[in-house]
Structures are given as C-alpha cells and as structure tokens.
Amino acid sequence: xxxxxxxxxxxxxxxxxxxxxxxxxxxxxxxxxxxxxxxxxxxxxxxxxxxxxxxxxxxxxxxxxxxxxxxxxxxxxxxxxxxxxxxxxxxxxxxxxxxxxxxxxxxxxxxxxxxxxxxxxxxxxxxxxxxxxxxxxxxxxxxxxxxxxxxxxxxxxxxxxxxxxxxxxxxxxxxxxxxxxxxxxxxxxxxxxxxxxxxxxxxxxxxxxxxxxxxxxxxxxxxxxxxxxxxxxxxxxxxxxxxxxxxxxxxxxxxxxxxxxxxxxxxxxxxxxxxxxxxxxxxxxxxxxxxxxxxxxxxxxxxxxxxxxxxxxxxxxxxxxxxxxxxxxxxxxxxxxxxxxxxxxxxxxxxxxxxxxxxxxxxxxxxxxxxxxxxxxxxxxxxxxxxxxxxxxxxxxxxxxxxxxxxxxxxxxxxxxxxxx
Numbered sequence: 577x578x579x580x581x582x583x584x585x586x587x588x589x590x591x592x593x594x595x596x597x598x599x600x601x602x603x604x605x606x607x608x609x610x611x612x613x614x615x616x617x618x619x620x621x622x623x624x625x626x627x628x629x630x631x632x633x634x635x636x637x638x639x640x641x642x643x644x645x646x647x648x649x650x651x652x653x654x655x656x657x658x659x660x661x662x663x664x665x666x667x668x669x670x671x672x673x674x675x676x677x678x679x680x681x682x683x684x685x686x687x688x689x690x691x692x693x694x695x696x697x698x699x700x701x702x703x704x705x706x707x708x709x710x711x712x713x714x715x716x717x718x719x720x721x722x723x724x725x726x727x728x729x730x731x732x733x734x735x736x737x738x739x740x741x742x743x744x745x746x747x748x749x750x751x752x753x754x755x756x757x758x759x760x761x762x763x764x765x766x767x768x769x770x771x772x773x774x775x776x777x778x779x780x781x782x783x784x785x786x787x788x789x790x791x792x793x794x795x796x797x798x799x800x801x802x803x804x805x806x807x808x809x810x811x812x813x814x815x816x817x818x819x820x821x822x823x824x825x826x827x828x829x830x831x832x833x834x835x836x837x838x839x840x841x842x843x844x845x846x847x848x849x850x851x852x853x854x855x856x857x858x859x860x861x862x863x864x865x866x867x868x869x870x871x872x873x874x875x876x877x878x879x880x881x882x883x884x885x886x887x888x889x890x891x892x893x894x895x896x897x898x899x900x901x902x903x904x905x906x907x908x909x910x911x912x913x914x915x916x917x918x919x920x921x922x923x924x925x926x927x928x929x930x931x932x933x934x935x936x937x938x939x940x941x942x943x944x945x946x947x948x949x950x951x952x953x954x955x956x957x958x959x960x961x962x963x964x965x966x967x968x969x970x971x972x973x974x975x976x977x978x979x980x981x982x983x984x985x986x987x988x989x990x991x992x993x994x995x996x997x
Contacts, residue, residue, distance in 0.1 A: 617763050617800050618763065624799075625682045625687065627790075631686075637680060652707055652729065653707070654708075654804070658672075661714055664716075666720050667717055669684055670795065671718070679802055692723075706725075707730050709748045712836060732751055736755070736960075741963045755812060843950070859937065861929070873923050883904070912927065946972045
C-alpha cells in the first residue's frame with residue numbers, strides 16, 4: 577500500500593521492519609544465500625581513485641583487481657554511474673566498477689588523462705559484459721564526459737520491471753531491498769561507522785576516515801551499488817525464468833532500450849521561428865475567441881471559471897443542465913461539446929474555440945521551452961513507468977499534446993520529420 581501511494585520513506589521502513597518479501601510471487605532467498613550477499617557487500621574491498629588508489633594507477637589495479645578472465649570465463653562487471661542521467665543535459669561525476677568482491681570508484685571530475693583512457697577502453701569494450709541499472713540514462717551521462725558505454729548485457733531496472741510492473745521505483749536501492757532483502761542504506765550507514773561486521777571493507781575501517789582525505793561516503797555507496805548488481809541480476813534472472821519473460825527481456829526490452837538511447841540522443845529537429853510565429857497566431861485566436869464569447873454572453877467573464885460559466889450557461893442563457901456535481905453542473909470539455917451539439921449556441925462555439933486555442937498554445941509553449949541548445953527536443957522515453965507495458969516519455973511528453981482540434985490542428989507546426997533531421 578505504501579508503495580502504491582508513493583510513501584517512499586514509510587515503504588522503506590516497512591520493508592526493514594517486516595518480513596522482507598511478498599511470498600505470493602517471490603521465492604525468498606534462503607538465510608545462507610541472503611547472508612552471503614550481505615557479507616559480500618559488507619566485506620567488499622573498495623578503492624577510490626585519487627584517495628587510497630594513486631592517480632595514474634588505474635590500469636595496474638584493474639589488471640590485478642578486476643581481471644577480465646576468471647575461472648568461469650569472462651567476468652561481468654557491475655557498473656554504477658552517479659550524476660544526471662538524461663539526454664543532452666546529462667553528466668556523470670562518479671563511476672564505480674565491481675565484480676562483486678572488489679570495487680573501484682572513479683571521480684570523473686578529477687580523473688587524469690591516462691586513467692580516463694584506461695576507463696574509456698573498458699567501458700566501450702563490447703567483449704566485457706556489464707550490468708548497469710538504467711543503462712540508457714547512464715549512457716547519456718557518460719557520453720557527456722566523452723565516454724562510450726557498450727557491452728551492457730543486462731539492466732536490472734528493466735528486469736525488475738518485468739517481474740513487478742506495478743512497482744513505483746526500480747533504482748538499485750529499492751531492487752536490492754525487495755529481491756535480496758538487503759537495505760543498502762543500512763549497509764552504508766554501518767560501514768561508515770565501522771560496525772558492519774567482520775566483513776567490513778578496509779575503506780570502512782580506515783582510521784583515516786576521520787581526516788579530510790577520507791573516501792567520501794558517496795563513493796562507498798556507489799561501489800556497493802555496483803557490487804549489488806551481480807547478485808541482484810542473478811535473482812532477477814531466476815524470477816524472469818519463473819515468469820517466462822526471459823525472452824521478453826533479452827529479445828525486446830534490452831534491444832528497445834538501446835534503440836531508445838539513440839533516439840533520445842538524436843532528438844527531434846525544431847524550427848523555433850515557426851513555433852514562435854505559431855504562438856503569436858494562437859495568442860490572437862485566444863483573444864478573438866474570448867471576445868466572441870463575451871459578445872454572445874452579453875458581458876465579460878472568466879472563461880476558465882466553472883462557477884462563472886455555470887451562471888452564464890444555466891442561469892442567464894437558460895441552457896439544458898449538464899451532469900450534476902458537488903458544486904453545481906459540470907462544465908468539462910465533453911459536457912460542453914455535447915451541449916453545443918444540442919443548442920449550437922454561439923457562446924459555446926466561441927468557448928470551445930477558446931479552450932482549443934489555449935491547449936494548442938500551451939503545447940507550443942512547452943515545445944519551445946524544451947528546445948535544447950542544439951536546436952532539438954530530446955524527450956526521455958520511459959520503459960518502466962506504465963504497468964501495462966506501454967512506452968511513455970517525459971520532458972516533454974508527446975502523449976499529453978492535444979489531438980486534432982475543432983479548427984483542424986492535429987499538431988503544432990515546426991517539428992521536422994524529413995531525412996537528416
């Protein structure tokens with residue numbers, strides 16, 4: 577219930593206090609398995625470039641600490657990206673890499689060129705499998721730093737969505753809490769105090785944590801998120817298999833995410849001059865429709881006020897009553913359109929025209945505000961919002977734009993669809 581109502585803090589508290597899972601649709605891990613994942617996070621060996629790993633030494637540490645080949649073949653890496661994860665305006669400030677037992681945190685705002693070159697090769701290596709939550713957003717953030725993310729074989733956020741499409745959030749903390757029974761916030765808090773148990777990392781125990789050179793808590797938290805991705809994806813793989821959605825994940829959701837990343841990055845070309853002219857035209861339409869409505873009513877009124885509209889429609893113009901509401905009679909768009917069909921009254925004609933013009937003007941205004949410096953609109957497509965599986969988008973959301981109006985406007989002019997744009 578707390579989750580459905582988006583009471584995030586109460587939801588997290590409930591998960592910490594009550595038994596961990598919904599047994600109706602989740603195979604709860606055994607005590608040994610859960611303890612193993614928790615101990616692995618508590619005992620995670622964490623180094624942070626520029627702190628307890630000297631700048632310029634990233635290549636040597638990766639070769640020894642996170643070798644590509646293990647006993648079972650190529651080792652996957654958990655990758656956690658911290659920053660603004662959206663197209664164009666995105667930026668990455670931290671990136672953490674982990675194989676589940678060791679992790680390195682890299683501050684991208686202070687990285688040396690030689691370390692950045694090493695990181696760039698690893699992130700772009702398609703042969704090195706990677707697990708990344710919100711891989712699409714992470715790609716945008718890293719791209720802003722000139723880094724290419726490739727070789728992503730699984731996105732736990734998408735996997736979590738397929739297992740629980742009604743869930744409100746699919747960040748690593750929430751997924752780890754639900755599917756592993758581990759509260760990363762508590763792990764980070766205990767690690768910061770140095771009382772996380774016998775498996776605490778060296779970074780957590782280090783007495784230098786009392787000095788200004790201590791590894792920041794945000795670095796340690798990012799490292800643990802990267803490490804948690806491996807056991808988390810293992811559990812989600814089992815859950816997807818049990819729900820028979822593994823093919824949907826590998827053959828649809830992951831490829832679609834890659835395509836959406838390219839679409840978001842490319843954006844939609846916009847002619848702002850055309851939109852500005854359109855906005856001016858709509859301003860005139862709004863004014864003309866309002867004046868026509870005032871003339872038909874015999875006086876000026878607030879055309880956006882239901883109370884004033886009720887007084888004019890039903891008291892002064894004596895029109896048929898619409899559906900009864902708590903405050904009188906409804907004046908919503910459908911009711912007014914039905915009333916106009918019955919009466920053909922000029923006041924309703926101008927009122928409906930006024931509403932149509934305002935909606936279109938708001939659309940144009942929203943599009944103009946969304947134009948980025950490159951002259952394009954870069955919407956963000958959401959794969960994990962609608963429980964029905966429907967794709968949605970934000971900033972802006974084209975689905976919220978009005979359809980064809982009474983004046984025949986299906987969409988605002990100014991959006992280019994021709995090749996190359």
